[in-house]
Structure formats: C-alpha cells, structure tokens
Amino acid sequence: MTFSIHGSAVARGIAIGRAVLVASSRVDVAHYFIEASQIQAEVARVRAGRDAVVDEIHRLQAAMPKDAPQELTALLDVHLMLLQDEMLTSGVKQWITDRLYNAEWALTSQMEVLARQFDEMEDEYLRERKADLEQVVERVLRYMRGTAAPVAHSTPRRKTQQDLLLDDTVDVPLILVAHDVSPADMLQFKQSVFAGFVTDVGGKTSHTAIVARSLDIPAVVGARLSSQLIRQDDWIIIDGEAGVVIVDPSPIILAEYGFKQRQGELERTRLARLRNTPAITLDGQRVELLANIEMPEDAANALSVGATGVGLFRSEFLFMGRSTQTQNHLPDEDEQYQAYVRAVLGMQGLPVTIRTVDVGADKPLDSRHDRTLNDEAHLNPALGLRAIRWSLADPAMFLTQLRAILRAAALGPVNLLIPMLAHLSEIRQTLALIDQARAELVQRGQAFGPVRLGAMIEIPAAALTLKTFLRYFDFLSVGTNDLIQYTLAIDRADESVAHLYDPLHPAVLHLVAETIAQGHAQGKSVSVCGEMAGDVSLTRLLLGMGLRSFSMHPSQILAVKQEVLRADTVKLRAWAQKVLEAEDPAEAMTST
Ligand code: PEP
Ligand code: MG
Numbered sequence: 001m002t003f004s005i006h007g008s009a010v011a012r013g014i015a016i017g018r019a020v021l022v023a024s025s026r027v028d029v030a031h032y033f034i035e036a037s038q039i040q041a042e043v044a045r046v047r048a049g050r051d052a053v054v055d056e057i058h059r060l061q062a063a064m065p066k067d068a069p070q071e072l073t074a075l076l077d078v079h080l081m082l083l084q085d086e087m088l089t090s091g092v093k094q095w096i097t098d099r100l101y102n103a104e105w106a107l108t109s110q111m112e113v114l115a116r117q118f119d120e121m122e123d124e125y126l127r128e129r130k131a132d133l134e135q136v137v138e139r140v141l142r143y144m145r146g147t148a149a150p151v152a153h154s155t156p157r158r159k160t161q162q163d164l165l166l167d168d169t170v171d172v173p174l175i176l177v178a179h180d181v182s183p184a185d186m187l188q189f190k191q192s193v194f195a196g197f198v199t200d201v202g203g204k205t206s207h208t209a210i211v212a213r214s215l216d217i218p219a220v221v222g223a224r225l226s227s228q229l230i231r232q233d234d235w236i237i238i239d240g241e242a243g244v245v246i247v248d249p250s251p252i253i254l255a256e257y258g259f260k261q262r263q264g265e266l267e268r269t270r271l272a273r274l275r276n277t278p279a280i281t282l283d284g285q286r287v288e289l290l291a292n293i294e295m296p297e298d299a300a301n302a303l304s305v306g307a308t309g310v311g312l313f314r315s316e317f318l319f320m321g322r323s324t325q326t327q328n329h330l331p332d333e334d335e336q337y338q339a340y341v342r343a344v345l346g347m348q349g350l351p352v353t354i355r356t357v358d359v360g361a362d363k364p365l366d367s368r369h370d371r372t373l374n375d376e377a378h379l380n381p382a383l384g385l386r387a388i389r390w391s392l393a394d395p396a397m398f399l400t401q402l403r404a405i406l407r408a409a410a411l412g413p414v415n416l417l418i419p420m421l422a423h424l425s426e427i428r429q430t431l432a433l434i435d436q437a438r439a440e441l442v443q444r445g446q447a448f449g450p451v452r453l454g455a456m457i458e459i460p461a462a463a464l465t466l467k468t469f470l471r472y473f474d475f476l477s478v479g480t481n482d483l484i485q486y487t488l489a490i491d492r493a494d495e496s497v498a499h500l501y502d503p504l505h506p507a508v509l510h511l512v513a514e515t516i517a518q519g520h521a522q523g524k525s526v527s528v529c530g531e532m533a534g535d536v537s538l539t540r541l542l543l544g545m546g547l548r549s550f551s552m553h554p555s556q557i558l559a560v561k562q563e564v565l566r567a568d569t570v571k572l573r574a575w576a577q578k579v580l581e582a583e584d585p586a587e588a589m590t591s592t
Pocket of ligand 1: 210312314358458478479480481482483529530531
C-alpha cells in the first residue's frame with residue numbers, strides 16, 4: 001500500500017530506489033558492491049566470522065562452572081541458535097549473491113529484516129530476543145573486521161524509470177534509511193553507493209543535513225518514524241525538494257516522479273552552461289559566489305561549478321569521526337597543514353577561507369561516544385563548549401591549528417575565520433593566540449603567509465555589537481544557521497520545532513541586514529555562509545539587502561548564479577526595504 005512520510009527538504013532532486021535500512025549504530029559498517037567473482041569469498045568471510053563466534057560460545061560453555069546461573073547457559077544457547085538459524089545464514093547469502101553486497105552490509109541488512117520480525121512478535125520474551133540477535137551480529141562483525149575484502153566496486157548506475165519498471169536486479173539505486181546519521185558518518189558516504197538518504201530526526205540546517213546537501217543527492221531529514229515504517233528493500237521515492245518520502249509507490253506515481261526526475265536532470269544540464277558566466281546583475285553589480293566545503297578534496301567540485309573561492313572550509317570535519325581511544329584522536333599540525341595545503345592548492349590561486357574548528361552541539365567529535373557524553377553531561381550542548389569556546393579552552397590544540405593555517409597561507413591566499421565569537425575577551429584571546437602562533441613559527445624558522453582575519457556573526461550578541469567586531473576584523477561572515485537558532489531559540493537539529501525555524505522572521509532579517517549595512521559602511525566585506533546563501537528563494541532578498549558575497553554548497557552555486565543574472569539590485573533595494581519593514585516578511589515578499 002502506498003503511503004507518504006513528510007520531513008524537511010534537504011537537497012533538491014528526486015531519488016527512486018530500494019530502501020536500505022541501517023541502524024544508526026551501524027552506518028559506519030562498510031557498504032560497497034562486490035564483483036560477481038568475489039561472491040564465494042564474501043560468503044566464506046561471513047561464514048568464518050560466524051564459525052569463530054560459535055567456537056567462542058562453545059569454549060565459554062565448556063568453561064562454565066557447574067553452578068553457573070541457568071539464565072546464562074540458556075542465553076548462550078539462544079545465541080548459538082540465532083547464529084545457526086537458517087534465516088540468518090541463507091538471508092545473508094542471498095544479499096551477497098543477488099545484490100552483490102559486501103559481507104558486512106549483507107549481514108547487517110539481514111539482521112534488520114530479522115529484527116523487524118522480532119519487533120512484530122506477540123510474545124514479549126521472543127520480542128526481547130532482538131537484542132541478542134544484535135549482540136551476536138555485532139560479534140560476528142568484530143571477527144570479520146580484520147578480514148575485509150579489498151574495496152573495489154562500482155557505484156550503481158542510476159537507472160531510468162523504464163529500467164526500474166522492467167527489471168529489479170543488482171544495480172537498482174539504493175536509498176539509505178536510518179533513525180539518525182552523525183555528520184561524520186554522513187561524510188563517509190561521499191563516495192557511497194546511495195542515491196538518497198532519509199532520516200527520522202534532524203532539522204533542515206542540522207549538520208547532518210548540511211553534509212547530505214553537500215553530497216548533492218536527494219535527502220529528507222526529520223521524516224519521523226520512517227525507519228520504523230519503511231522496511232528493508234521497500235521501493236521508495238524521495239522528493240528532496242518537497243521533503244516527502246513515498247513508500248511503495250503505485251506505477252502511476254512512479255511514472256510521475258520518473259518524469260520529474262528527468263526534468264530535474266535537464267535543468268541541471270541547462271544550469272551547467274552558466275559555469276563560466278561571470279555573476280553580474282542586470283545593473284552591473286559583481287557578486288561573489290563562493291563554496292562551502294568540508295574536506296580539501298571538495299575544492300575540485302567547487303571549481304567545477306565556477307566558484308570564485310572557498311567562503312567556508314568547515315575544518316572540524318578533519319577532527320571528526322576519529323577514534324577517541326587512540327593517541328592521535330585529533331589531527332596534529334602536519335596532518336592539518338597537509339589538508340589546508342591541499343585545499344589552497346586545489347583552489348588554484350583563488351582565496352580559501354578556513355574556519356577554525358567548530359565542534360560541539362550537533363557536531364560531536366565521535367559519532368557515538370561523544371553524543372552520549374554530550375547528552376548526559378550537557379543539557380544544552382548548543383549553548384555549551386562549542387567552536388571558539390572549545391578552542392580557547394585548549395590553547396595548545398588551538399595554537400596547533402593556527403600554526404597549520406598560517407603555514408598553509410604561504411602557498412596561496414587564505415582567510416582565517418573564527419566561529420561563535422560573542423565577547424570582547426574572546427576576541428582579545430584569539431588575537432593574542434594568533435600572534436603567539438606567528439611568533440612560534442618565527443622562532444622555528446618556518447615559513448608562513450599573511451591572512452585576512454574574519455569573524456563569524458552567528459550569535460545575536462555579536463550582531464548587536466558589530467562596532468567591536470569591525471574594529472578587530474577584516475571581514476565578517478554571517479552564519480545564518482546559528483544566528484537563526486540563537487535568535488529564535490530553536491534547536492536547528494530538532495525536527496519537532498523545525499516549523500519554527502524561520503529565516504524570514506523579522507528579527508533575523510533585521511540582524512542580517514544590519515550586519516551587511518554596518519560592515520559595508522566601514523568598508524569591510526560581508527559574506528553570508530549559512531544555508532540562506534544557497535537558498536534560491538532568498539537570493540533576491542539578500543541582494544536587495546546589499547549582500548554581494550554568498551558562500552554555499554557547490555551544488556547550489558549555478559542556481560543562485562541564475563538568480564543573480566536576472567536581478568536588478570536598484571529595484572531590489574526598495575523592495576527589500578519594504579520586506580524588512582513588514583510585519584510578515586514572507587507574505588510581503590510575494591505581495592509586493
Ligand atoms: C552557520 O552557523 O550558519 C554556519 C555557516 O556554520 P555552521 O553551520 O557550521 O554552524
Ligand atoms: Mg555556525
């Protein structure tokens with residue numbers, strides 16, 4: 001039966017494919033396709049992992065004292081039974097043989113199928129066996145870890161609508177469905193096999209959504225209960241623009257969305273022609289269209305859509321998803337330096353704005369451990385030790401990053417951007433540490449380059465004390481994602497208040513407009529690097545407010561450029577003023 005689930009739209013486009021349900025704790029399990037010639041080896045790998053766990057349990061049973069509690073012996077029997085269950089073994093084999101999933105992926109897929117069956121059982125005792133199943137699978141995965149097959153596989157071809165209706169075999173697009181995916185795990189999917197994503201939780205500007213957007217494939221977040229309502233292998237459609245997920249679509253719906261999908265592809269081809277067209281408005285205003293990137297390698301993508309620089313390199317992604325157990329759980333100076341150099345050289349002489357690390361809140365260093373820690377230890381992580389606060393709390397770590405950035409600046413134009421500043425004392429400490437980093441490099445005799453220094457304006461307190469910021473910084477960058485969150489007291493990652501997260505709230509518009517106006521009045525450049533900058537429905541308004549520098553995901557640049565090319569800023573200025581003064585700006589935008 002067809003049904004739909006609504007969430008927040010993250011990335012434009014339509015994806016049609018089969019659901020791959022992944023438990024949040026297992027999204028970091030490798031997902032790739034194998035070659036047909038590897039089927040036997042992959043099946044053998046799962047078997048070997050399973051046999052190892054069976055042996056382990058037998059050894060435990062043999063070593064069990066006579067007076068051991070009966071529950072314990074019974075539990076081991078259950079684990080053995082689950083491991084040897086035909087449903088598990090034959091199911092896994094089928095995922096590998098029919099779909100060419102790698103061994104770990106096949107095992108977790110089959111586990112999801114069986115876990116669902118346990119969930120639906122009437123008997124409470126049997127329902128609870130789901131946890132045992134998860135435990136044994138976890139142990140098999142652990143045994144298999146050392147025996148991973150070489151990763152060599154193709155991303156599935158995106159099938160056409162006709163293909164989809166005709167055949168249903170190996171390379172059908174796959175759509176990941178999970179309760180939650182951390183930003184770090186989402187980043188791993190950059191080279192992934194997935195044609196789309198759906199998560200139960202998250203807001204439109206949560207960091208998971210931001211990374212999903214950078215993957216430039218359709219995604220919907222905050223689609224509550226989707227990981228419970230959708231089953232492994234269900235056919236689903238994601239409408240990334242409307243924020244809708246359609247489950248088990250009828251042939252008519254499939255045909256309609258297939259058509260929409262092709263229209264979208266045509267539109268992209270058309271937009272691609274604007275790549276080398278300078279972004280100049282009808283009245284001759286030059287507009288800077290910069291890229292937001294997460295990894296140095298994204299520079300190539302930025303150049304491919306004609307970005308004229310990087311307006312925001314979220315350096316925290318270099319710090320995330322590393323094991324907190326190991327010594328090098330933070331990147332050292334050389335590792336960071338190499339990464340910044342790759343971004344600088346990758347942009348071929350165009351400026352790169354490197355933002356110092358902004359972890360905390362919905363960007364935990366490690367996807368699981370820290371999230372639990374955060375939730376338990378800090379009730380309001382978004383108001384806690386985040387971004388510059390985290391950096392200033394660990395000056396040695398901050399100095400390491402500053403030295404790496406300053407050294408990379410010797411190889412090309414670099415802007416140094418500081419997140420989440422609100423206090424004069426933080427500005428002073430930051431500037432002092434930048435001086436200290438330079439002095440340390442001088443002492444070491446190491447080369448470094450000049451940097452333009454910028455502050456993120458993303459806390460209302462900063463937007464209300466711009467004079468101070470303009471005295472100390474060369475440029476400002478408005479982080480609208482956080483500015484909206486903190487102005488409206490709406491957690492950007494919480495889907496239950498996503499409807500109140502409003503970029504067009506008069507208070508938000510007032511703060512953005514003032515920042516642009518005051519910055520320009522002092523001859524300083526002002527850019528917007530929050531998601532508002534990449535939202536084509538807001539381009540005209542921001543231009544009318546005087547903005548001339550937009551930084552966004554590369555995937556948005558050409559569509560925003562199209563808006564710029566059609567705009568007349570003289571007319572837009574008067575119109576934007578009316579919108580800014582309106583009680584209901586959203587309504588004023590359409591009626592005036
Ligand atoms: C912002 O807050 O708008 C911003 C660009 O930074 P981030 O989304 O990484 O918090
Ligand atoms: Mg921010």
